[in-house]
Amino acid sequence: MSMADVIVLEDIVKQFTMGDTILQALDHVNFSVEEGDFVAIMGPSGSGKSTMMNILGCLDRPTSGKYYLDGKEVAGLSDDELARTRNAKIGFVFQNFNLLSKISAQQNVALPLVYAGVPEEERMERARKALEDVGLGDRIGHKPNELSGGQRQRVAIARALINNPAIVMADEPTGNLDTKSSYEIMEIFKKLNAMGKTIVMVTHEPDIGQQTKRILVMRDGHLNSDERLVHDYVQ
Amino acid sequence: MFNESIKMAIDGMISNKLRTLLTLLGIIIGVGAVIAMVSLGFGVKEQIKDNISRLGSNLLIVQSGGRTATGARIQAGSGARLTYDDAKAIEKNIDGIKYVAPIVSKGYQLVVGNQNWTSNVQGSTPNLIDIRDYTVEEGRNISDRDMDGRDRVCVIGKTIVDNLFPEGDPVGKTIRINKAPFKVVGVLGAKGQSSNGQDQDDFVLVPLTTAMNRMMGITYVNNITIQAQNENVIDGVQAEVENLLRIRHRIKNADDDDFSVRNLAALMDTMMSTANTITMLLGCIAAISLLVGGIGIMNIMLVSVTERTREIGIRKALGATYNNILLQFLIESAVIGIIGGFLGVVLGIGASYAISTFAEWKTVISVPIIIISVVFSVGIGVFFGIYPARKAALLDPIEALRYE
Ligand SMILES: Nc1ncnc2c1ncn2[C@@H]1O[C@H](COP(=O)(O)OP(=O)(O)OP(=O)(O)O)[C@@H](O)[C@H]1O
Ligand SMILES: [Mg+2]
Numbered sequence: 001m002s003m004a005d006v007i008v009l010e011d012i013v014k015q016f017t018m019g020d021t022i023l024q025a026l027d028h029v030n031f032s033v034e035e036g037d038f039v040a041i042m043g044p045s046g047s048g049k050s051t052m053m054n055i056l057g058c059l060d061r062p063t064s065g066k067y068y069l070d071g072k073e074v075a076g077l078s079d080d081e082l083a084r085t086r087n088a089k090i091g092f093v094f095q096n097f098n099l100l101s102k103i104s105a106q107q108n109v110a111l112p113l114v115y116a117g118v119p120e121e122e123r124m125e126r127a128r129k130a131l132e133d134v135g136l137g138d139r140i141g142h143k144p145n146e147l148s149g150g151q152r153q154r155v156a157i158a159r160a161l162i163n164n165p166a167i168v169m170a171d172e173p174t175g176n177l178d179t180k181s182s183y184e185i186m187e188i189f190k191k192l193n194a195m196g197k198t199i200v201m202v203t204h205e206p207d208i209g210q211q212t213k214r215i216l217v218m219r220d221g222h223l224n225s226d227e228r229l230v231h232d233y234v235q
Numbered sequence: 236m237f238n239e240s241i242k243m244a245i246d247g248m249i250s251n252k253l254r255t256l257l258t259l260l261g262i263i264i265g266v267g268a269v270i271a272m273v274s275l276g277f278g279v280k281e282q283i284k285d286n287i288s289r290l291g292s293n294l295l296i297v298q299s300g301g302r303t304a305t306g307a308r309i310q311a312g313s314g315a316r317l318t319y320d321d322a323k324a325i326e327k328n329i330d331g332i333k334y335v336a337p338i339v340s341k342g343y344q345l346v347v348g349n350q351n352w353t354s355n356v357q358g359s360t361p362n363l364i365d366i367r368d369y370t371v372e373e374g375r376n377i378s379d380r381d382m383d384g385r386d387r388v389c390v391i392g393k394t395i396v397d398n399l400f401p402e403g404d405p406v407g408k409t410i411r412i413n414k415a416p417f418k419v420v421g422v423l424g425a426k427g428q429s430s431n432g433q434d435q436d437d438f439v440l441v442p443l444t445t446a447m448n449r450m451m452g453i454t455y456v457n458n459i460t461i462q463a464q465n466e467n468v469i470d471g472v473q474a475e476v477e478n479l480l481r482i483r484h485r486i487k488n489a490d491d492d493d494f495s496v497r498n499l500a501a502l503m504d505t506m507m508s509t510a511n512t513i514t515m516l517l518g519c520i521a522a523i524s525l526l527v528g529g530i531g532i533m534n535i536m537l538v539s540v541t542e543r544t545r546e547i548g549i550r551k552a553l554g555a556t557y558n559n560i561l562l563q564f565l566i567e568s569a570v571i572g573i574i575g576g577f578l579g580v581v582l583g584i585g586a587s588y589a590i591s592t593f594a595e596w597k598t599v600i601s602v603p604i605i606i607i608s609v610v611f612s613v614g615i616g617v618f619f620g621i622y623p624a625r626k627a628a629l630l631d632p633i634e635a636l637r638y639e
Contacts, residue, residue, distance in 0.1 A: 059552060059632050080556040087554020098549045098636065102250060114239050115554040159553070 005068075006167050006198045007033040007056060012065035014051050014221075025051040026062070027221035033167075038193040039200045040209040043218035049202045050171055052218070056200060057090050057169045058082045070166045087115050091160025093170035093201075097152045099144040099159075105131060106140040109159045116163055130158040134188055150181030157188055161197075168192065170201035174208055186211050237562070244567035247539070258535045259575045262612050265525030266579025269608045270600070271586035272521040276514025277599035278591070283510055286429075287503040293333075293466050294366070295473055296497040297321075297459040297480070316455035317494060319443060321483060322360075325461065329475045331468035334362040337456040339446050345439065346411040347399040354395060356412060356439045358446020364390070364423070366462045369438075374406040374421035381420075381442045385449055390421040392438035410439075413450060417441065466500055473498050518604075525608070528575070529615035536568050536623035547627050548635025557628045564624030565617055572616020576609040583608075 014026035025048045033039055041049050054060035055067060058074055059082075067075045070089055077085065092098075099108045110127035118126070131140050134154040144152055153173060160168050170189070174182035186208060193199050193213075201212070209215050210229065217225040248255040299317045322337035339358040344351055357363065361376045371390070381388050389410060396405050409416045426435040447453055461476065463469040473496050480494050540547070547560055583605070587598040 054633055057552075059636075080558075083551060083554050083556045086552060092552055094636070098545070098552070100546055100549060102246070111550070112553045115550075115556070115559055120238075163554075 004034045004036075005032040006035045006037075006070055007031075007200070008066075008068040009056075010066040010068075012052075012055065012062045012067060014048070014055065014060075015063045025221050026055070028065070029221070029223050031216065031223060031226065033198060033200060035166075035198055036193070036196050037198055038189070038213040040212040040215045041200065041202045041218060042204070042206075042209050042215055043224065047218040048221040049218055051221075053169055053171045053200070053202055056167075057092060058086045083115075087112055087163060089166045091163070091165040091168040093153065093156050093160050093168065093173045095172040095175040097144065097149075097156045097176075099152060099155055101144050104141050104143055105136065105147065105155045105158075108144065108155055109162055112159065112163045126162060127158070130162050131155065133161075134158045148181070149177050150184055153177060153181070153185050154188065157185070157192075161192070167198045167200065170199065172202050172204065174203065174205065182208060237566075240563045240566040241570065243563060244570045247567060248570065254535060255571070258531055258571055259578065261528030261531035262525070262572060262575025262616070263528075263579040263582055265521070265528035265615075266576050266608045266612050267582030267586055268521035268524050269518055269611075270580060270583025270605060271590065271598075272517035273514055273604045274583070274587040274598040274600045275590060275596060276510065276517050277601055278597035279513060280507060280510040281599050282597050283506045284503070287499055287506070293463045293469055294499045295461040295463065295469065295476060296499070297325075297461065297476060297494055298457070298497065299455065299494050317457075317459055317480075318455055319447070321480060322456065322459045324483060325459065325476055325479060328479055329472060331464050331472045332461055333464050334366050334462040335459060336360050336363040336366050336461075337443055337459045338363065339443065339451060339453065339457050341446075341451055343413045343450075345395065345399060346414075347408070350399045350401070352395065352398040354437055354439050356389075356441060356446065356450075358441050358443045358450070360443055363440060363460070366460055367435075369426065370424040371421045372424040374419070376421055377440060377442050382444050385444045386442060387415060387417045387445060387449070388420045388442065389417045390423060390440045391419055392423045392436035393425040394434055394436040395439060396422055412439070412441070415450070469498060469500055522611075525612060525615060528612075529619040532568050532571055532616055533619035533623060535571075536564060536620050537626070539567070540564065540623045540627040543627075544630065544635050544638040547630050548632050548638065551630070551632035552636060560628040560630075561624045564627050565620050568616045568620025568624070569613055570616070572613040572620075573609075575616070576612035579612060580605050580609060 009029055009031055012026050012029040013024070016023040016025055029052065041052065043049055051060070055062050058069065058077075061082075062075055065075070066073055069085065074082065074085055086092075099105075100111070106124060106127045109130050110123040113123040113126065128137070128140055131137060134157055136151060136154055136158070139147060139151060144155065147155065157173075168189075173189075174185055177185065182205070189199055189201070190211065199212075203209050213229055213231070215225075215227045215229065216223060217227075297317060317337070319337050322335050326332065326335040336359045340355050342353060343356045344353050360382065361378060364371065364376050369392075374390075377388055377390055380386075389412070391405065391410070396403070399405070399410060400408065405419045405422060408419050410419060411417070423436070423438065429435050441450070443456070447456070461472065463472045477492065477496055481492065484493055486492060550560065584600055587600050590596055591598045
């Protein structure tokens, strides 16, 4: 475990009990992600990618094993402590955007800051800036259903970044987008990564995976392979 | 955070107008009903108080015929009746009394020329005018001389004047009461209707002795009305009157009284407590509708939590704690309670005015009740919001995010 590792997983097991059968969704997974890395998790459906992301994102706790996020063990935290950890250290991007439909893009982006206790004026100002950064400076007043899929995902990315998290988690962020929008989103991720953000994303699409720096392949709850990619685009 | 929650709650209410309105309606009607019903109850109380204090709360009325321990009235026995002498004895022997008026009364036809009128003629002492709060406007009251002489004289009220002396100026003229001529010696100032709708000016007073001996031919009186000097001595006076009459009527210790003394102050207490019970009852019935309104809030909040499961999941993923979510939903239901409460107050006050205007019932709007029912409706909003809010706050973020 190097000092620069943002994520360290040790022997993570996640079991689901359904009636009297126990399903082992994660089976002794070990890996770490160092700061500034850009990781794609791939693998067939049902292999445990989302389960893993939920644990990495502090939405769920492992059945056993240790998880160090930013040097701190989080597996034993209470619900509220996990909520605060999500708020302060993790930015989420979901496949289906998960924006609140009744409020504007700006208010959506500002939402994590509500729970961080940032005053309204500052929240709105930071949200406006974050939207400008993802190229939506002219859409801050739009509601999610007045935006295209790609634009919605960019709003979600702005929201994920608003509280300056240690890590951005994205579960199939391009899964609902056409190729062109997918590539635009990937450009944003690459830019963020180039600026030093650590990013972990799940994807099914090999060409999307190829744009990251490292590909983890999962199969039946195991880590099957761990491949580092060398790119010519890396500045 | 708090401001945000209030803003979110109001935004949520606006975006679901019809539903909000229906939920509010439950609370509005509940609070409105409580206020209107309690106002009505308080109105009844005021009315009773007015009526009795107009009669005089320092009055004792002695009637012949006693009451058994269970309160059943015993018909006056043979000879065991109240007499003028009883009244005189009371006046002579008991302290703390202002006036004593033994009264007999009977309906007679009054005739002047070709005018006639039927009225209840009272035979009493001159004191009755004072006890009943009349003023002599023209002429004079009946006097002790009239009493001694059993003179055929009378004092009459305005209604009698209007009906029998249309051209006015009755003093000195003669009325035939039951065919016998009575000289009108005085006219009373108008008093108008009593609070229970009786015409107090339809009044004829003749000397007690005249009435008993020359008109009715009786040796007893119908009742003895006693005015105590003030309300504080009234219970003492009542006890002494009862004592004296038991001695005078030779009633043995174990036997029931053959007379009864009605104490208007005690009557007022009884009626007030009845009115309080009525108020409570009306208030409770109305409070039930408030409770039903509260259940309506709970119902809507539960629907709202289910509908917004995904929103809750998103908020939790972004860092909302248990308390954040709890507060959001509690504030929403409290806001319904507050708005419903205030609109309910408006409705309740409006309804009270409507009742007093159209039904002509007296209503008294009570500020404490308004405050209590608003506080109560906010309380109901919060109370019935707790369960749904807890349900929301306890949602598992992953489950909630997955909810379709
Ligand atoms: N809450 C749950 N209860 C029971 N079983 C679950 C639960 N969540 C996931 N699983 C099971 O765990 C396994 C891994 O699921 P997971 O969602 O992590 O797969 P995935 O790799 O994300 O698949 P996909 O690519 O289709 O999204 C699956 O067999 C799934 O049925
Ligand atoms: Mg998945």
